[in-house]
Amino acid sequence: MDRLQDSAWRYVAEILPPEELPMLAAHALVDGRDSPALRSLAGLPRRSDETEIRELYVQTLHELGVPLPDDETAGRWLLVSLAVRLANAELSPKDVVDRLSMTVAARTPEETQFLSVAAGYSEWMDADELPGWKNGLRAAAHSLTATTDLGSDIGVPGPRRD
Numbered sequence: 001m002d003r004l005q006d007s008a009w010r011y012v013a014e015i016l017p018p019e020e021l022p023m024l025a026a027h028a029l030v031d032g033r034d035s036p037a038l039r040s041l042a043g044l045p046r047r048s049d050e051t052e053i054r055e056l057y058v059q060t061l062h063e064l065g066v067p068l069p070d071d072e073t074a075g076r077w078l079l080v081s082l083a084v085r086l087a088n089a090e091l092s093p094k095d096v097v098d099r100l101s102m103t104v105a106a107r108t109p110e111e112t113q114f115l116s117v118a119a120g121y122s123e124w125m126d127a128d129e130l131p132g133w134k135n136g137l138r139a140a141a142h143s144l145t146a147t148t149d150l151g152s153d154i155g156v157p158g159p160r161r162d
Contacts (some may be wrong), residue, residue, distance in 0.1 A: 004028050004066050012074035015099065018050045021057045035063035036099065075104035078149045079111050083141035093134045095123045096141075110147045114140040 007024055010016040017026075025042035037059040044053060061068060069077070082099055085091040097118050106112040117140045121133060138146070 002028075002031065002033070004033060004061065004064060008066055009069050009074045009077040012069055012071060013078040015078065018053045018057075019046045019052050022046060022048070025057075025060065033064060035060055037063050072105045072107075076107060076111060078102055079114060080144060081105065083114055083144040083148075086138060086141040087145050093137045096137065101143060108144075108147065108149075110140070110144040111119070114144045116140075 003024060006017055007021075011021075022041055022044040025038050025044070028038060029042050037056050041053070041056040041060055044056070058068070060066075078100070082091065082096045086093065086096050100115075100118060104111075104115060106115050114137070115132070117136045120136075125133060
């Protein structure tokens, strides 16, 4: 998946700040992508009007034939991405909870389990409860990454076929 395709689900999941879109566009130009809106977006300063940035970004995707996923699909990609990053020790369990920024609809038992365990976090957890929660979230992350049907779309291996 190229950086524009990857950015589309992150944009819908609301984890891609608009001020990062001009630089993303500049990198896409370097990668060989091109369209009038992409060039305009790449030329904007980071502190440009957010509405203008968003409109140019959506226009860019349209011109380049990159579809914006629906909210449900973007949410599922967000879950899988967070699970992969937790399983790879790129994020802590607390980071995962902090990055669940949108309402996510789980479609598989593994997505449901991961979301359920993540939702069980509370800043008022007792010190003896926290290790169990962290281990449960890591186990749910490993289960999700091993069975997801979205893996190849976000650069992770697909489900194992043992």
